[in-house]
Amino acid sequence: xxxxxxxxxxxxxxVTGDPMIYGADASxxxxxxxxxxxxxxLKKWKWLWKEWLTSVDHKKIGIMYIIAALLMLFRGxxxxxxxxxxxxxxxxxxxxxxxxxxxxTTHGTIMIIFVAMPFIFGLMNxxxxxxxxxxxxAFPFLNALSFWLFFFxxxxxxxxxxxxxxxxxxxxxxxxxxxxxxxPGVGQNYYLVGVQIAGIGSLASGINFLVTILKMxxxxxxxxxxxxxxxxxxxxxxxxxxxxxxxxxxxALMSIDRLFxxxxxxxxSGGSPMLWANLFWFWGHPExxxxxLPVFGVFSEVIATFxxxxxxxxxxxxxxxxxxxxxxxVTWLHHFFTMxxxxxxxxxxxxxxxxxxxxxGVKIFNWLFTMNKGRIExxxxxxxxxxxIPNFTIGGVTGVMLALAPADYQYHNSYFLVAHFHSxxxxxxxxxxxxxxxxxxxxxxxxxxxERQGKLAFWVFMISFNIxxxxxxxxxxxxMTRRMxxxxxxxxxxxxxxxxxIGAFGMxxxxxxxxxxxxxxxLKGKRDTTGDPWNGRTLEWSIPSPAPxxxxxxxxxxxxxxxxxxxxxxxxxxxxxxxxLFQPIHMPNNSGIPIIMSLFMFIAxxxxxxxxxxxxxxxAIGIVVCMIVRSFQYNDHHIISIExxxxxxxxxxxLS
Amino acid sequence: xxQSPLRLHEKSRSSLPIEYSTPENDLRIVGFWIFLAxxxxxxxxxxxxxxxxxxxxxxxxxxKDLFEVGPVMIETIVLLVSSFTCGLSTxxxxxxxxxGLIFWLIVTVLLGLVFxxxxxxxxxxxxxxxxxxxxxxxxxxxxxVLLGTHGCHVSLGIIWITGLIIQIAKRGVTPVTAxxxxxxxxxxxxxxxxWIFIYTAVYLTGWVM
Numbered sequence: 001x002x003x004x005x006x007x008x009x010x011x012x013x014x015v016t017g018d019p020m021i022y023g024a025d026a027s028x029x030x031x032x033x034x035x036x037x038x039x040x041x042l043k044k045w046k047w048l049w050k051e052w053l054t055s056v057d058h059k060k061i062g063i064m065y066i067i068a069a070l071l072m073l074f075r076g077x078x079x080x081x082x083x084x085x086x087x088x089x090x091x092x093x094x095x096x097x098x099x100x101x102x103x104x105t106t107h108g109t110i111m112i113i114f115v116a117m118p119f120i121f122g123l124m125n126x127x128x129x130x131x132x133x134x135x136x137x138a139f140p141f142l143n144a145l146s147f148w149l150f151f152f153x154x155x156x157x158x159x160x161x162x163x164x165x166x167x168x169x170x171x172x173x174x175x176x177x178x179x180x181x182x183x184p185g186v187g188q189n190y191y192l193v194g195v196q197i198a199g200i201g202s203l204a205s206g207i208n209f210l211v212t213i214l215k216m217x218x219x220x221x222x223x224x225x226x227x228x229x230x231x232x233x234x235x236x237x238x239x240x241x242x243x244x245x246x247x248x249x250x251x252a253l254m255s256i257d258r259l260f261x262x263x264x265x266x267x268x269s270g271g272s273p274m275l276w277a278n279l280f281w282f283w284g285h286p287e288x289x290x291x292x293l294p295v296f297g298v299f300s301e302v303i304a305t306f307x308x309x310x311x312x313x314x315x316x317x318x319x320x321x322x323x324x325x326x327x328x329x330v331t332w333l334h335h336f337f338t339m340x341x342x343x344x345x346x347x348x349x350x351x352x353x354x355x356x357x358x359x360x361g362v363k364i365f366n367w368l369f370t371m372n373k374g375r376i377e378x379x380x381x382x383x384x385x386x387x388x389i390p391n392f393t394i395g396g397v398t399g400v401m402l403a404l405a406p407a408d409y410q411y412h413n414s415y416f417l418v419a420h421f422h423s424x425x426x427x428x429x430x431x432x433x434x435x436x437x438x439x440x441x442x443x444x445x446x447x448x449x450x451e452r453q454g455k456l457a458f459w460v461f462m463i464s465f466n467i468x469x470x471x472x473x474x475x476x477x478x479x480m481t482r483r484m485x486x487x488x489x490x491x492x493x494x495x496x497x498x499x500x501x502i503g504a505f506g507m508x509x510x511x512x513x514x515x516x517x518x519x520x521x522x523l524k525g526k527r528d529t530t531g532d533p534w535n536g537r538t539l540e541w542s543i544p545s546p547a548p549x550x551x552x553x554x555x556x557x558x559x560x561x562x563x564x565x566x567x568x569x570x571x572x573x574x575x576x577x578x579x580x581l582f583q584p585i586h587m588p589n590n591s592g593i594p595i596i597m598s599l600f601m602f603i604a605x606x607x608x609x610x611x612x613x614x615x616x617x618x619x620a621i622g623i624v625v626c627m628i629v630r631s632f633q634y635n636d637h638h639i640i641s642i643e644x645x646x647x648x649x650x651x652x653x654x655l656s
Numbered sequence: 657x658x659q660s661p662l663r664l665h666e667k668s669r670s671s672l673p674i675e676y677s678t679p680e681n682d683l684r685i686v687g688f689w690i691f692l693a694x695x696x697x698x699x700x701x702x703x704x705x706x707x708x709x710x711x712x713x714x715x716x717x718x719x720k721d722l723f724e725v726g727p728v729m730i731e732t733i734v735l736l737v738s739s740f741t742c743g744l745s746t747x748x749x750x751x752x753x754x755x756g757l758i759f760w761l762i763v764t765v766l767l768g769l770v771f772x773x774x775x776x777x778x779x780x781x782x783x784x785x786x787x788x789x790x791x792x793x794x795x796x797x798x799x800x801v802l803l804g805t806h807g808c809h810v811s812l813g814i815i816w817i818t819g820l821i822i823q824i825a826k827r828g829v830t831p832v833t834a835x836x837x838x839x840x841x842x843x844x845x846x847x848x849x850x851w852i853f854i855y856t857a858v859y860l861t862g863w864v865m
Contacts, residue, residue, distance in 0.1 A: 210690055211683055243697075249705070270714035275709075631823070632819070
């Protein structure tokens with residue numbers, strides 16, 4: 001009995017046999033012990049629980065999203081560097097083929113679902129309520145729940161590499177390879193359950209922000225007076241609501257296949273592996289726009305602010321995003337042109353995919369015209385936005401090449417494709433995330449990130465990005481296919497691969513400079529005493545940095561686009577007088593239920609991964625009990641008194 | 657008076673029904689409608705999956721070998737009537753009639769339980785007597801998961817309404833309990849609509865084709 005238990009622990013539960021894994025085990029253990037020791041030593045447990053872990057404040061939730069996303073970016077980046085090390089030279093044995101498969105799978109999944117998504121949720125949590133003059137999101141409790149579902153989903157996915165083994169079927173997890181018959185073990189279960197839990201949180205966020213933006217805008221702010229970032233989040237929320245349920249179903253069906261022996265995507269008993277590809281990409285392609293449209297919004301804000309001009313072609317910007325969101329739902333099949341569709345079907349999706357370049361191109365020109373005759377200020381945020389335009393356009397143009405179905409038979413699954421989607425997803429979301437981070441950092445924390453270090457990080461990262469991915473286009477056309485774990489010498493691929501690896505490590509260096517910049521600026525950064533460090537145009541810059549709990553002491557009235565820029569040009573005597581007339585503010589109470597309920601979700605999920613139903617059942621009961629407890633809670637608000645508002649506003653220098 | 661945390665335009669709300677009487681209720685109801693839109697996509701995906709796999713019987717039982725008219729008709733009628741009684745509860749809600757509200761909610765829950773009973777019996781019959789289980793064929797995988805998802809939703813609705821009945825009994829018809837009762841009503845009617853599609857896409861086509 002004992003022997004078989006130990007055998008199970010050593011051979012199935014813990015991943016063993018690779019020195020790198022032991023290193024990971026040790027560093028996870030050390031980091032966890034370190035965190036516990038430091039928090040205990042500083043006697044911060046209570047503070048951590050009351051101020052952060054149970055918070056329903058959108059600003060704190062946003063910060064937690066961003067911290068988690070940065071940690072995940074580190075993990076996904078290490079995966080990338082491991083792959084590039086393996087491919088630096090021919091016939092390398094740094095990773096085994098099996099390990100390499102796991103690494104590219106976790107790299108892709110983590111970067112999309114646990115880096116890009118939470119970063120965007122972080123930025124929208126921080127900026128959207130402030131931009132529309134609201135005191136929180138529509139459903140603050142649900143917002144906290146979304147965050148913790150994402151967090152525990154990410155943790156469940158991440159522990160796979162030391163406990164049980166990671167998934168290895170790629171981030172798109174095509175059937176039938178991802179099915180039980182070809183992929184036994186728990187790895188793929190981790191993917192299905194971890195991503196499912198995070199996905200429920202994402203769907204809830206989509207609903208939350210759609211209602212927030214539709215119903216909670218300051219008086220006078222009509223839809224077409226909203227800041228462009230808020231517009232991008234409105235449209236993104238709609239895409240989330242219509243795309244994520246399809247993914248929820250796809251993941252659930254494959255889980256049912258694997259855990260309960262159904263035949264949705266299997267080869268045997270009438271299952272249809274192609275159904276998986278269709279369901280996955282019906283979500284997967286709109287997902288690209290879910291991570292892309294918000295950064296279009298960020299760039300619109302940043303380019304207008306640092307050109308000191310209003311955004312060019314506001315209405316066209318909005319309608320082009322609407323067009324992208326609609327067409328984005330009818331292009332999914334271009335991910336598998338080569339899987340035996342009829343010519344008519346391929347032609348339809350080829351055309352729809354090419355058409356989507358038009359509204360995107362319109363946006364590119366609008367950004368250029370915004371800068372035209374502007375007084376451009378080359379801040380770090382602006383540099384990221386400027387670099388986005390040419391780099392993203394390269395990704396867009398190669399995307400149109402890939403959209404042509406006959407030509408795609410040449411490019412499909414080659415490094416040309418790998419280079420294309422990294423051009424789009426790095427120059428888009430990653431540049432946009434860093435851009436937004438530098439732009440909104442003072443509003444989040446009340447101090448600035450150092451600009452010199454930020455610009456250094458930008459140049460290192462941006463140049464390395466091109467060094468890494470430009471050769472990939474060439475090596476792809478030379479015939480190197482994606483997901484190969486090694487290659488022979490004499491194919492003509494070696495120099496390109498070596499250069500790519502140099503570029504990848506350069507991007508790693510750029511990331512480290514950003515990390516250093518954050519630490520340095522936290523200790524020595526310039527305070528933002530004005531609340532408006534960039535001479536901003538939208539409402540978030542009208543309040544102190546960091547924003548007080550209730551955001552706006554009095555809710556502003558909006559009469560035009562760029563509400564704060566307009567307000568600054570008018571003599572604001574009346575407004576100042578009005579500010580004295582505070583009223584008590586109702587705010588939602590903190591709650592421990594979101595984190596506890598998500599923890600039960602984690603427990604139930606871990607049980608499902610291992611098919612341990614003795615663990616699934618208590619987890620599921622815990623979830624239901626949390627829901628009932630919440631339903632019976634009636635006293636969930638507190639009131640901030642006028643005195644307290646005056647005290648806070650005075651401390652921020654807003655009251656004489 | 658404290659300002660609403662949610663800062664909506666304070667239109668006159670006195671003319672609105674009780675479930676819309678506070679700005680926060682308004683938000684929650686709109687949020688729930690949007691949630692139902694997401695549910696629509698979820699069920700839409702399951703329907704698409706079922707229809708694709710309907711003919712993939714892999715030599716096992718086909719729809720017309722399994723589906724019986726009698727029990728399906730009864731459970732359909734039961735669920736449709738429960739939607740009607742749920743509607744009656746909303747009428748009582750707007751009359752601020754606590755007793756009537758609770759009565760019709762209890763009737764709705766009981767009808768829901770009857771429906772679930774029929775469904776469980778149907779599943780049991782297929783599995784035990786016809787050997788038709790989740791893993792028999794792609795068609796049956798699609799069938800059990802589509803109907804099972806609907807059945808889980810109904811079961812959750814039963815737990816939800818039961819919890820709500822306790823709250824209404826304790827607190828009476830207040831703007832908060834009224835909003836909750838209204839929202840659970842939306843949910844219940846939605847499940848009824850889904851069932852009509854199941855009746856058409858699964859049973860009717862199964863009998864006919």
